[in-house]
Amino acid sequence: MSRAITLGALTSVVGFLAFVEFTSGILQGYYTPMLTNIARHLDIHDADVNWLEGSQLMLSALVVPAFAKLGDMVGHKRMLLISTALTAAASLVLPFTDSFIVFLIAWSLQGFYVVWLPLEIALIWSRSRSMPGRSIITARAAGILVAALEAGAITGALVGGALVDSLSLQVVLLVPAIAVVICFFVIWFGVKESPEPTGGRFDTVGLVLISFALIAFTGGLSFLRLNGVDDPLSWGLVGLGLVLVWPFAAWELRHDDPLIDVRMFRSPALGPVFLTAGLFGVSVLGAQAPLSTFARTDPDVYGYGLGTTGFATSLIIGVYLIAMIVGALLFPLIARLTRPRLTLIGASTLVGIGFLMFLPFHDTYGQLITNMVIVGLGSGALVAALPAAAASAAPPTQTGVATGLTNSVKTVGGAIASCVFGIALLQGAGGAVAEGTAGSLSGYFTVWIVCGVTALAAAVVLVFVPKEAFTDRAVVEAETEPVVR
Structure with a gap:
């Protein structure tokens, strides 16, 4: 009876957190179909859209370690509320400016939402402390949260793609801001604080x-x-x-209580997870804008692209995100039937194959959809698996930090890729850039090759992870070993 009550309370928390991730998904999917419209509104080239993505990723890399550590120290719910308030304030600025600099600053500050998922996974891990099968419970919760995230991204992409073709951009940009404000009150009234914060002094x-x-x-x-x-x-x-x-x-x-215990990078289980997160960030974060602008480029004018409308582009994104939902929900099942390590290897391999398929197959709508489904299955599994794996392999007092690090390293990888891809798309574009297209076809080839190779490299890295990593057996062994400083 006690276990049922505890599990029921945890299920309730996961339900409210799923709404938070649904809102996060709206933020991640809503703007993608309208990036070209935003570029025209701000009077910038499509290739410069990468500045928005890169600046937000850079800020995310800075704030996640701090908020993750503060979550462990003072409570994960408290830091969720603060980050949501900051995200809401930034989102409310976007509809009311046509200045690129102001828009860039607000867009960057909106990136505080990236701390939500690692804080949520850490909160679930801490609340399931007394339950048997803790790793699989966290993995299932992670799958549900990522499914909610991608469902929100699908909703955001479809709604955003439809609205941008019929309403003013100012009205369209106001929608996600309202969603974040609602999310703040859902956290405030629906989520209970994680038990036993570690306290201490902030580094x-x-x-x-x-x-x-x-x-x-x-x-x-x-x-x-x-x-x-x-x-x-x-x-x-x-x-x-x-x-x-x-x-x-x-x-x-x-330091006695470091911001980031760098010894975790030497862990045979955690080190490869962090490296995989960085390599995965190249594709899941750095390639979003190039994929959108490639689809919308007019092939009759420039010789490549699909020339899709905002809504047609959102349909591509929607299919990709459905594949991510399937991948996220399949992750705990496959991990239980095999091992979490093998699931991570398989997911990384799928991402690599999907992106490399763009090289020969990129001329039709169906080809793009097929490639994105393969990428989406692997990406959904990785988005769910990486923070859950980090939580299960981390020291008991570093759960939030470890889950946060997967996002930090992922955002650093995405920021690097965003800058590199921006350079690649400008190379050889010539007059096309002057007319506002995303860049050269050779630049897109560079994007797809880098994304494919880095994903396959992550699969190779994970081969060296201990076989029992990220399982309850490994968790018990780690928590019973003395901590050596």
Whole structure:
């Protein structure tokens, strides 16, 4: 009876969190069909849309470690509320500006929603602490949350694609802002706080050090796109960002309660998960804008693309997201029948195959749909699997940090890819860019090759993960071992 009551309470929490992820999905899917409209509204080229994506990913990489750590310290619900309030405020700015700079800042601040999923997984993991089968419970909850996320993304993409063809852009941009405001009150009244926060003092020095490193690194990549790949200052900033990781790591190793326990990167289970998250971020985050603008490019004018309308583009996105839902829901089932590690390897392989299929097959609507279904099945499984795997392999006091790191590393990979893809799409585009298209066909080939190769590389990395990783047996062994500092 006690277990039934506990499980029922957890189910209730998952239900409310599923609404939060549905809202997150709206934010992630709603804008994609209208990126070209937004570019025209702001008077920028389609290739410059990558600035919006890249800046949001850069901010996300900065805030996730801090919010994840604060979630462990003071409560995951509290940090969910704060991040939702910030996301709502930024979303309300977007409909009321036509300034690219203001829009860029608000769009970046809207990226606080990326902390929702890792905080939710950490909250579920902490609330299921006394339950048997904790890993599979968390995996199933993760699958439900990701399914809700993708359902929201489908809804957002379809509604956004339909509205942008019939209403003013200002009215269209107001819809997701209202959804986030509603989400805030759902969290406030429907979600209970996670038990037993760890407390402690926040590692401000660690946050400053990693922030400088990330800003220098991603800023250097952005300048590479502005000034070209032969600019020494840009490469210097990239190098500085990499060098600054060393003092951050040294500080964290000496700190009693670090922002990020860098020893986790040496874990035979967690290290490959973080690397996989970074490689996966290249495709799941960095390729979104290029895929949308490729579909909308007029083949009669430029010789490539599909020339789709906003709504037709949203249908492509919708099919892709349905495939992600299927992948997310199949993940716990397949992981239970085989092993979580094998499921991760299979999912990464599907993503790689799907993107490489774009090279010969990209001329028709049906070809694009087929490729995206394959990519979506693997991507949905990975979105659900990575934070759940990190939670099950992390030290008991670092659950939020570990799940947050999967998102942080993923967003860093996406930010790098966004900058690289922006450069690639501009190379050789010539007059096409001047007319506002997304870029050259060779640039799109670069996008697909990089996404495919990085996904297959992730599959290879996961081969070296211990066979029993991310299972309840591994969790019990990890929690009973003494912590060595």
